[in-house]
Amino acid sequence: xxxxxxxxxxxxxxxxxxxFLLLWPLLGIHADGTLTFDKSFQVWIRVAVAxxxxxxxxxxxxxxxxxxxxxxxxxxxxSGQSAASLIPKPVWILLALAVALAYPQFTGxxxxxxxxxxLVYVCLGLGLNVxxxxxxxxxxxxxxxxxxxxxxxxxxxxxxGVPFWLCLPIAxxxxxxxxxxxGYPTLRMRGDYLAIVTLGFGEIIRxxxxxxxxxxxxxxxxxxxxxxxxxxxxFEDGLGFEFISLRKLQYLYYVVLFLxxxxxxxxxxxNFSRIGRAxxxxxxxxxxxxxxxxxxxxxxxxxxxxGAVFGxxxxxxxxxxxxxxxxxxxxxxxxxxxxxxxxxGGLGSIPGVILGALALVALPEVFRGFELYRxxxxxxxMTLMMLVRPAGLWPAKRMxxxxxxxx
Amino acid sequence: xxxxxxxxxxGITLGGVYxxxxxxxxxxxxxxxxxxxxxxxxxxxxxxxxxILLSFLAAHGIMDTHPxxxxxxxLLLTMGYCAMLAMAVEKIAYKPLRQSSRLxxxxxxxxxxxxxxxxxxxxxxxxxxxxxxxxxxxGWDFGNVRISLMQVLILGLTAILLVAxxxxxxxxxxxxxxxxxxxDKVMSALVxxxxxxxxxxxxAIGAALAAAAGILxxxxxxxxxxxxxxxxxxxxxxxxxxxxxGNITGAMLGGFIIGMVEIMAAAYIPHxxxxxxxxxxxxxxxxxxxxxxxxxxxxxDDTRV
Numbered sequence: 195x196x197x198x199x200x201x202x203x204x205x206x207x208x209x210x211x212x213x214f215l216l217l218w219p220l221l222g223i224h225a226d227g228t229l230t231f232d233k234s235f236q237v238w239i240r241v242a243v244a245x246x247x248x249x250x251x252x253x254x255x256x257x258x259x260x261x262x263x264x265x266x267x268x269x270x271x272x273s274g275q276s277a278a279s280l281i282p283k284p285v286w287i288l289l290a291l292a293v294a295l296a297y298p299q300f301t302g303x304x305x306x307x308x309x310x311x312x313l314v315y316v317c318l319g320l321g322l323n324v325x326x327x328x329x330x331x332x333x334x335x336x337x338x339x340x341x342x343x344x345x346x347x348x349x350x351x352x353x354x355g356v357p358f359w360l361c362l363p364i365a366x367x368x369x370x371x372x373x374x375x376x377g378y379p380t381l382r383m384r385g386d387y388l389a390i391v392t393l394g395f396g397e398i399i400r401x402x403x404x405x406x407x408x409x410x411x412x413x414x415x416x417x418x419x420x421x422x423x424x425x426x427x428x429f430e431d432g433l434g435f436e437f438i439s440l441r442k443l444q445y446l447y448y449v450v451l452f453l454x455x456x457x458x459x460x461x462x463x464x465n466f467s468r469i470g471r472a473x474x475x476x477x478x479x480x481x482x483x484x485x486x487x488x489x490x491x492x493x494x495x496x497x498x499x500x501g502a503v504f505g506x507x508x509x510x511x512x513x514x515x516x517x518x519x520x521x522x523x524x525x526x527x528x529x530x531x532x533x534x535x536x537x538x539g540g541l542g543s544i545p546g547v548i549l550g551a552l553a554l555v556a557l558p559e560v561f562r563g564f565e566l567y568r569x570x571x572x573x574x575x576m577t578l579m580m581l582v583r584p585a586g587l588w589p590a591k592r593m594x595x596x597x598x599x600x601x
Numbered sequence: 602x603x604x605x606x607x608x609x610x611x612g613i614t615l616g617g618v619y620x621x622x623x624x625x626x627x628x629x630x631x632x633x634x635x636x637x638x639x640x641x642x643x644x645x646x647x648x649x650x651x652x653i654l655l656s657f658l659a660a661h662g663i664m665d666t667h668p669x670x671x672x673x674x675x676l677l678l679t680m681g682y683c684a685m686l687a688m689a690v691e692k693i694a695y696k697p698l699r700q701s702s703r704l705x706x707x708x709x710x711x712x713x714x715x716x717x718x719x720x721x722x723x724x725x726x727x728x729x730x731x732x733x734x735x736x737x738x739x740g741w742d743f744g745n746v747r748i749s750l751m752q753v754l755i756l757g758l759t760a761i762l763l764v765a766x767x768x769x770x771x772x773x774x775x776x777x778x779x780x781x782x783x784x785d786k787v788m789s790a791l792v793x794x795x796x797x798x799x800x801x802x803x804x805a806i807g808a809a810l811a812a813a814a815g816i817l818x819x820x821x822x823x824x825x826x827x828x829x830x831x832x833x834x835x836x837x838x839x840x841x842x843x844x845x846x847g848n849i850t851g852a853m854l855g856g857f858i859i860g861m862v863e864i865m866a867a868a869y870i871p872h873x874x875x876x877x878x879x880x881x882x883x884x885x886x887x888x889x890x891x892x893x894x895x896x897x898x899x900x901x902d903d904t905r906v
Contacts, residue, residue, distance in 0.1 A: 209689075216686055220724040223653045227660025332704070379890045386636055387889055389707075390842050393835065394882035405875040526831070530711050537708050570719040576712025577694045584698060584705035 206249050214238050294451055298444045306443050308559055310515065313450040314508050315551040317457045319535040320544065321504030324461060326533065327542035327590070328470060329497035330477030332389040334529055335376065335396020339369040339502040341403060341524035343509025348416045348519045349409070358422035358514050362507060369506025370499040372399075377498030381491060396529055404521040415520025422449055422514050446515050453511055457504050462544055464500065473497055474542075538579055540586030549587050603745035608868045609861075614752045614821070616860025617759035621814035622837035623844070623852040624766060625807025631847030632783045632803050634703070638710040639690055641834020642717035643683045643808040647815025648825035649721055650679045652730050659733040668736035676758075679816055680809035687808030688801050690717070696797065714831075722827040729824040737820055755817045762810060763853060769806070770849065779803060783847070832878065836863075839885045845895030854896065858884070 214234070221234035254260065278286075298306050318340060325333045343365040350356040350364065376395045380388050403410050410416065421441040440446060464470050472493050475483035484490045513519045531554060539550025557575060561568045622644050629637045654675040658664050663671045694713045698706045740749035770776035781789040782799045790796050818833070819825045840859045844851025859881050866873040866880035873880070888896060 212685065212689055216682070216689060217724075219650055219653060219682060220721075223657050225653070225656035225660065227657055326704075332707075379886060383889060386630070386634075386846065387842060387894075389636065390835075390838055391886055391889055394839065394885055397835070398879050398882050401876060401879050405872070526835075527715070530715075534708055534711065537704050541704065566723060567719075569715055570723060573712045573715030573717075573719060577709045577716065578712075580701075580705045580709040580712065581694075581697050584701040 202249050202253060206245060210238075210242050210245065213241065291455070298447050303443060306447050308555065310443065310447055310450055312551055312555045313447075313454040314512060314515075315532065315535060315555055316454045316548050317450075317504050317508035317511075318532045319539070319547040319551050320457045320461045321501045321508070322532050323501075323536050323542065323544070323547050324464065324473075324504070325497050325501035326536055327547075328465060328473040328477065329494060330473075331380075331494060331497060332386075332392070333498075333501070334389050334393035334526070334533065335399070336392075336501070336505060336532055337524050337526075337529040338376070338396040338399040339372055339505030340509040340512065340528070341399055341521075342369045342372045342502075343506030344513040344519045344523070345403065345410060345416075345509075346506070347510040347513040348419050351420045351513075352416055352418055355420070358420065358510070362510055365510035366503045366506040369502040369509065373498040373500075373502030374495055377495045381494050393526065393529075396524075396526065400521050400524050400526075403524065410521070413521060415518055415522075417518050419513050419517045419519070421446070421517060450511055450515070453507055457507070458544060458548075461504070465542075465544070469493065469496065477542075534576055538576075538586055540589040543586070543588050543590035546586050546588035546590065553587070604868070607746045608864050610746065610748055610752060612861035612864035613857065614755050614860070615864055616857035617755050618814045618818055618821075618856075619833065619837050619840050619860050620853045620856025621759055621762060621810045621817075622833055623840040623856045624763075624849065625811045626838050627841040627844070627846055627849060627852035628779075628803050628807045630841065632779065632800055633695070633699075635695065635706050636710065636838065637695075637804075637807075638707070638834070639694075639713040639717055640807065640811060641830035641832075641837070642714050642721070643687055643811040643830070644815045644818075644833055644837075645721060645825070645827065645830030646686060646717065647679050647683050647808075647812025648819040648829060649725055649730070649815075649827075650682050650812070651675055651816035651819050652732050652825055654678055655733050664733060664736055672736075676813060676816055680812045683808040683812035683815075684805035686717075687804040691801055691804040696800075718828055718830065725827060727827065729826050731824045732819045734820060734823050751821050755821060758813065758817060762813060766806070766810070767849070775799075775802065836878075836881055839881060843885055843888055843895055845897040848895070848897045851895060851897035 217238055218231070218234045221237065222230050224230065255264075297309060301309070318336070321339070322333065322336045325331050325336070346365040346368050347358065347361040350361050351358070356364075376392065380391050383391060404413055406412070421439050422445075423437060423439045424445075425437055440449060472483065472488045475486070475488055476490055476493060480490060512523070516523075535550035535554050536547055537550075538553060539548070540546030554572075558568045558572055561571050564571075622640065625640050625643070626637060629635060629640070655664065655671065658671040658675060690713050694709045695706060698709055737749075737751045737754065740747055740752075770779060778789070778794045778799050779802070781792075781794055782796045786796050814833075815825070815830075818829075836859055837856065840855035841852045842855070843858060844853070844855030862884050863877045863881050867877045870876075870880075
């Protein structure tokens, strides 16, 4: 038998040999009939060094070589946590809100830009959280509602000059209507069938946006969408009103912050209402919930509609912020991103989803220097995160397992 | 009428490709109940390794002297390559998550899909890569209907692989072990079946089939792209669901239905070409609405893999 301490090294060696076999044909065989080794070896040696260091550190950690660092750190974290729990929750929330409000005052344009996308994804993630996290309906086509919201505002603004604030409820309404249309035929399905059908619906909406030239201008998209505007009182000569367009990023930041706070409050209220409890009951065991008198049909449909509302709001803002929409922005990859945020942060947990959005938007920004490797790192990180923390960064307190999953 | 027969032939050809990819989905789903999102990437990787090997062989003149031998070598090597890739992916991304929630595995699979797609892009470039196709240019004319050599090749190879897979699953001990593992992992482990090995093998076989489909599609359309795996991957999964996931016959049937619907919609419905993917999904939704477990039903007896 192999001694236990050398098994990871053996595994590493086999893994690296395997990796070289997979890598070499892609880089080493050329169309002109030559074989080379240097390029694939260069890539391989980097990965090999990184993997060896990783395994080495892990082995040392297991052997207890880092105890003098990790033990005090764990202690600090524990005492920090107990100190944090002393301060009541509302104080933390107010503190977070104050930081969010002051944020544009001491940051530059780039940081604000990142913050705006984080907040958009917070809205989207929380909306999807209603569907996946609370009601337990796996939705892989969620981005379609974002698209519906964006195109609603884009079309109304370009053709009829309808202002942003009036469009918000319209976009939310149309998105929730789309949610009902998509939700209705899927109500009888469960699990993976539901996933593939919602994915299909998402693709259908994207293909329609891409091909209905008369309405959506196809792949070219719609240009010239108005930024949100606002009427502010003006006291200079008597009482007058001034009409300003919120084009500056700083103003847009406050608009989306307002939307995100609205979404957070709404999702929180939904979660702790009778409806939210019923959703959770459906998530944990649909049959039992139905037996206990929960109207599963209506509530599942409502979950779709409510989730779509927040997607629609975020979509309308997205159109107003970019002032341009095209079907490119509503691909399956975006749905996957939002789902990743929800699961990574912790299903059904509001702070978790916020954290997830922050992590997944910030991570590719960190890798901006290696533009090419961004998505590679993103995919790898997604898998790695699931391996390390499958329950999410900040798991919800009440979370069971779906009955049909239990073995 | 000739037009219809021509479209029918085209539909069967495309359906055969979808069926090959769908089989991998359905086998993996049958055995560990996981939507393997990275499966479409095995298809793309197969297309790429195929073009690399065929160009290499063509540069050495083998494709001119022994074209069928060259194609056979490329096909076998590509299938082996993708089987290895699938086993690596399974070991890294799925095996540690056996006990976790379904969503965690699903996301891990999505992450792997993005990773592999970008890996292909980084090593092979963002542009289309052309297949050396000179040797498969032949064909036969029946009145106004033309059946190309490539179509015969695709159908023939699909048929061979399907028969081989059927024999493997239903006639060998390995197949018996696979069916047993699909039915009850704990019990089959108790009677001495190494379920980890069987699962890895299932991944490898599924990926090999997808790789074969990748080469065939590359030859058929003449070129490959790094992101070509996504749409056929989804459609193949739709095909697997359509037939009832976990059901091998169902997956084949679903593949042929999706291929046929797509071709017929493109041929007979105005603007059908632009919306062909929509029709595939509408059929899927309609079938699932009336038969929530697919056409053949979700198999729970011992024919499931």
